[in-house]
Amino acid sequence: MCGIWALFGSDECLSVQCTSAMRIAHRGPDAFRFENVNGFTNCCFGFHRLAVVDQLHGMQPLRITKFPFLWLCYNGEIYNHHTLRKQFDFEHQTNMDGEILLHLYDRFGVQKMASLLDGVFAFILLDTANRKVFLGRDTYGVRPLFKFLTDDGFLGVCSEAKGLTDITQATAAPANIVPLLPGHFEAFDLQPSGKVQSVQMEPFHCCTREPAHAVYDTLEPLPAGFDEETVKGNVRVLFENAVRKRLMAQRRIGCLLSGGLDSSLVAATLVKLAKEQQLQYPIQTFSIGSEDSPDVLAARKASVSVASLMLIVHNRGAGGMYLISKYIKEKSESVVIFSGEGADELTQGYLYFHQASDPLSSRGP
Secondary structure, eight states, X not given: OOEEEEEESOSSOHHHHGGGGGGGGGGOBSEEEXXXXXXXEEXXXXXXXXXXXXXXXXXXXXXXXXXXXXXXXXXXXXXXXXHHHHHTXXXXXXXXXXXXXXXXXXXHOHHHHHHTOOEEEEEEEEETTTTEEXXXXXXXXXXXXXXXXXXXXXXXXXXXXXXXXXXXXXXXSOOOEEEOOTTEEEEEEEOTTSOEEEEEEEESOOTTSOOGGGGGOSSOOOOOOOSHHHHHHHHHHHHHHHHHTTTTOSSOEEEEOOSSHHHXXXXXXXXXXXXXXXOSSOOEEEEEESTTOHHXXXXXXXXXXXXXXXXXXXXXXXXXXXXHHHHHHHHOSOOEEEOOTTHHHHHTOSHHHHTOSSTTGGGOO
């Protein structure tokens, strides 16, 4: 992940305001940058980088010579950037996946740009030529984005709310920090003063409809029908494709492995596809639990089965996900981590879902 932060129309000293952006420094341990906007001295971008793709040209805000009036800060991964680049014959200046946003925006505008992206993302896009600011967030809200907009047109944007809580701005009302809606973009007019006015908030995709980028997907059309073999075959194809497209990282890839169904399937598929793509290192898998606990025993068995390099963190306390993430960061070279998280929530696999007395209770604790 990376951390993105921006202010538009600040009445206070930006050198002081920038200290708030350091509250999300943990999101980007590799490098950081603050940059004022030419012609709008009270507007500023901040960026904390976790280098995953194009380590040479990956700093942000991203600007390229073809579009000197566009400024982009984004967090996430655009899985189909190569496909879109080839489809529309775009001439890229970098190898960054996010550069595709600049080309799509210039040709199609912000709504179609966002709808064509297959990935997880949050972005802040500034167009100084047309005096517009755009915010956007992926369909399911995988990547976070928060905004703070005052009545007089000051706008603060950040990957985490805490990067905005200490912003100083003269306003009669208390700060109202809200998340940007998933699957939406918001457009603002940028005034000469650097202040903004929200002029449009619209969805660019709904999860119950086929996404616009499906027209250009490299995946072959799936057979129709609901017989058992067709359904199983389609699930396999879609599942493998979901893992495959996430192998775009240029840093070492690992996987959390509990030994349960979901993480074991992800790990097995990841190892298989890593071999097909000839990754030059073994996939590391990570598990946490007390010695000889059922989870650790199952994880060891699954690790042997999928031929991964297993590392176990022995701990009996709470906060397992935090502790194992901390271990991975401090003790391994793996940077991009796959997991089976979310499957039980999506398909209601836990017992408390089945035992719920009503739909509201089935949402879980």
